[in-house]
Amino acid sequence: xxxxxxxxxxxxxxxLGLAIVGLTVGDYxxxxxxxxxxxIWDRGGEFDFVINSLRFPRVVVAVLAGICLAASGLLFQTxxxxxxxxxxxxxxxxxxxxxxxxxxxxGLDVRLLPxxxxxxxxxxxxxxxxxxxxxxxxxGRLVLVGIGxxxxxxxxxxxMLVRFPVERVSAAARWQxxxxxxxxxxxxxxxxxxxxxxxxxxxxxxxxxxxxxLGGETAVALGMRxxxxxxxxxxxxxxxxxxxxxxxxxLGFVALLVPHxxxxxxxxxxxxxxxxxxxxxxxxxLSADLVAQRLFAPTVLPAGxxxxxxxxxxxxxxxxxxxxxx
Amino acid sequence: MxxxxxxxxxxxFSSPRFRAQSMRQHALGxxxxxxxxxxxxxxxxxxxxxxIDTGTVANAIWDYDRSDHRQIVVRELRLxxxxxxxxxxxxxxxxxxxxxxxxxxxxGAPGILGINAGAAFAVVTAIYSGxxxxxxxYVWFAxxxxxxxxxxxxxxxxxxxxxxxPIKLALAGAVISALLGSxxxxxxxxxxxxxxxxxxxxAGSISGRGTEEAVLLFPIIAAALLLALFMGxxxxxxxxxDEVAKGLGQRISITRTVAGVCVIALAGAAVALAGPAAFIGxxxxxxxxxxxxxxxxxxxxxxxxxxxCLLLGADIIGRVIVSxxxxxxxxxxxxxxxPFLVYLVRNTKMTEL
Numbered sequence: 061x062x063x064x065x066x067x068x069x070x071x072x073x074x075x076l077g078l079a080i081v082g083l084t085v086g087d088y089x090x091x092x093x094x095x096x097x098x099x100i101w102d103r104g105g106e107f108d109f110v111i112n113s114l115r116f117p118r119v120v121v122a123v124l125a126g127i128c129l130a131a132s133g134l135l136f137q138t139x140x141x142x143x144x145x146x147x148x149x150x151x152x153x154x155x156x157x158x159x160x161x162x163x164x165x166x167g168l169d170v171r172l173l174p175x176x177x178x179x180x181x182x183x184x185x186x187x188x189x190x191x192x193x194x195x196x197x198x199x200g201r202l203v204l205v206g207i208g209x210x211x212x213x214x215x216x217x218x219x220m221l222v223r224f225p226v227e228r229v230s231a232a233a234r235w236q237x238x239x240x241x242x243x244x245x246x247x248x249x250x251x252x253x254x255x256x257x258x259x260x261x262x263x264x265x266x267x268x269x270x271x272x273x274l275g276g277e278t279a280v281a282l283g284m285r286x287x288x289x290x291x292x293x294x295x296x297x298x299x300x301x302x303x304x305x306x307x308x309x310x311l312g313f314v315a316l317l318v319p320h321x322x323x324x325x326x327x328x329x330x331x332x333x334x335x336x337x338x339x340x341x342x343x344x345x346l347s348a349d350l351v352a353q354r355l356f357a358p359t360v361l362p363a364g365x366x367x368x369x370x371x372x373x374x375x376x377x378x379x380x381x382x383x384x385x386x
Numbered sequence: 387m388x389x390x391x392x393x394x395x396x397x398x399f400s401s402p403r404f405r406a407q408s409m410r411q412h413a414l415g416x417x418x419x420x421x422x423x424x425x426x427x428x429x430x431x432x433x434x435x436x437x438i439d440t441g442t443v444a445n446a447i448w449d450y451d452r453s454d455h456r457q458i459v460v461r462e463l464r465l466x467x468x469x470x471x472x473x474x475x476x477x478x479x480x481x482x483x484x485x486x487x488x489x490x491x492x493x494g495a496p497g498i499l500g501i502n503a504g505a506a507f508a509v510v511t512a513i514y515s516g517x518x519x520x521x522x523x524y525v526w527f528a529x530x531x532x533x534x535x536x537x538x539x540x541x542x543x544x545x546x547x548x549x550x551x552p553i554k555l556a557l558a559g560a561v562i563s564a565l566l567g568s569x570x571x572x573x574x575x576x577x578x579x580x581x582x583x584x585x586x587x588x589a590g591s592i593s594g595r596g597t598e599e600a601v602l603l604f605p606i607i608a609a610a611l612l613l614a615l616f617m618g619x620x621x622x623x624x625x626x627x628d629e630v631a632k633g634l635g636q637r638i639s640i641t642r643t644v645a646g647v648c649v650i651a652l653a654g655a656a657v658a659l660a661g662p663a664a665f666i667g668x669x670x671x672x673x674x675x676x677x678x679x680x681x682x683x684x685x686x687x688x689x690x691x692x693x694x695c696l697l698l699g700a701d702i703i704g705r706v707i708v709s710x711x712x713x714x715x716x717x718x719x720x721x722x723x724x725p726f727l728v729y730l731v732r733n734t735k736m737t738e739l
Binding site: 191192194201204205207208209211212214215216218219221222226227229230233234236237312313316359361362364365366367368369371 | 560561564565567568569571572574575576578581582585586588589665668713714716717718720721723724725727728731732
């Protein structure tokens with residue numbers, strides 16, 4: 061068993077442990093044995109609602125969202141070869157947030173929100189691609205256009221935050237921080253569906269990304285259709301990010317940070333590293349959500365606040381490693 | 387690779403004939419930008435909820451008549467606001483130009499070094515704990531917050547060997563911004579009143595800001611601007627890469643430290659005065675570079691002139707477009723600057739780094 065596989069196994073076990081903790085702790089503590097039984101083979105009973113309607117879907121959503129975000133971040137960072145790139149930085153999250161904040165600020169039905177957010181993310185992504193396409197893609201152009209669009213959409217959000225009554229604005233601000241509190245089985249199902257389609261695609265793309273990392277000219281010389289593969293990577297990364305934002309809001313930092321951790325543990329991208337990244341993403345989001353729930357209980361913080369706060373020390377660690385390397 | 391590669395235009399500095407020619411062209415551009423600035427200042431004094439003709443504006447400045455309410459508007463509201471816009475615009479733009487040169491990152495902007503996040507965090511904390519009672523209070527909290535965050539970013543980035551290299555600075559800045567941003571978000575979510583009060587500051591605006599504080603900050607701003615204008619040659623060398631800069635006999639760490647101090651002072655003061663309207667710091671140097679080329683002696687100078695134009699222009703549009711209400715300058719400048727940036731990205735070689 062090589063190092064990456066060992067790391068993956070460790071991460072998987074840690075996730076399982078955290079998931080069990082997630083099922084047991086809360087305002088109504090449930091014994092681990094009962095919690096697992098209720099969730100898996102002994103449905104119904106005293107804790108059915110708490111476990112199967114509140115905690116279990118939340119845990120599953122955290123795991124799936126973590127996987128999506130981290131994988132998306134790894135794809136973007138490898139493609140663009142910039143450690144600071146992630147879907148939240150190039151404007152995809154902001155697109156979703158703009159639509160969602162508009163939804164909340166104008167006072168439309170809350171049930172429309174995931175659809176609005178997804179549409180917003182896709183629109184932003186399409187806009188960024190369309191504007192950065194000039195007979196081909198360049199990573200640098202994509203990032204700069206993304207930052208421009210990001211700034212523009214942020215301005216729209218700020219405008220809405222200033223313009224509308226503070227009660228509605230507050231709901232929008234809360235959503236914008238990213239929260240798993242309202243997770244449902246529907247969210248989990250959507251994400252699982254997207255993962256089933258996009259994760260294999262991502263795995264297929266890993267080999268091509270490795271070739272692309274050698275540089276555009278080398279890749280072409282090796283017989284690669286560069287543009288087509290770039291488009292594939294970007295579409296996959298966007299899809300993964302958009303589905304998460306639609307379900308739980310723009311959870312910052314997971315997509316930016318986890319790929320760093322994975323790479324510093326296991327080296328440049330391989331299928332194993334992609335798996336490790338996905339698992340670490342799930343681990344990070346799951347633990348962040350637990351902290352968010354319990355730290356100031358009964359007040360529940362948005363998970364996004366915790367991922368960002370957790371992210372700091374993590375990334376400082378990465379930075380230390382980096383400092384030694386550079 | 388986006389980070390760590392210089393704008394590679396070293397060839398351009400080599401030909402003496404080219405240099406003389408471009409010098410002349412660049413010098414000729416100065417009066418144009420300068421008159422643009424004058425026009426924008428005049429418009430800023432004239433337009434708003436109340437339109438005021440040029441004669442009254444002139445009277446308000448040189449022949450002040452306290453009984454004319456239009457002159458009072460010019461003197462008491464629009465003059466300070468315009469002055470604030472000029473200062474903040476120049477500061478943001480020059481700080482952005484220096485950051486881009488020193489970090490060799492096209493995304494380099496004061497915001498990347500944690501300045502906005504630090505200022506926002508300090509202001510929101512102060513509002514939350516009831517420390518701010520008047521608008522002037524924002525200035526000092528924002529300034530201190532911006533200073534603190536940036537110093538922290540520098541300290542973190544300097545750890546380890548090699549000192550504060552561009553990529554380490556960018557990473558450290560991203561980390562600390564995200565950290566402070568999350569705390570700010572938490573505070574805003576905990577208390578509705580804080581959110582209500584802070585959201586207007588967070589949008590960025592130059593109206594009704596503390597004039598006295600601006601006067602106190604002015605010496606710092608002036609000194610930093612002056613220093614920045616004379617740093618063009620050093621930044622040029624740095625922007626070609628550490629190796630080249632060393633080869634040219636530069637002491638990189640000194641240049642970087644001085645530039646860093648300048649950026650902190652300029653961006654800190656600008657955020658304190660205008661709120662986090664820092665998109666100007668990112669956009670203006672790119673706009674300038676697309677016209678005057680890669681020479682930082684000119685980029686810094688033109689940024690200092692064009693920054694105020696963009697900020698004041700945005701402010702005027704914000705006043706007129708939803709009159710009698712107002713749009714905050716941070717919103718308008720981003721809405722204007724972003725399409726422009728996208729246009730530049732599409733139509734210049736700037737992205738081929």
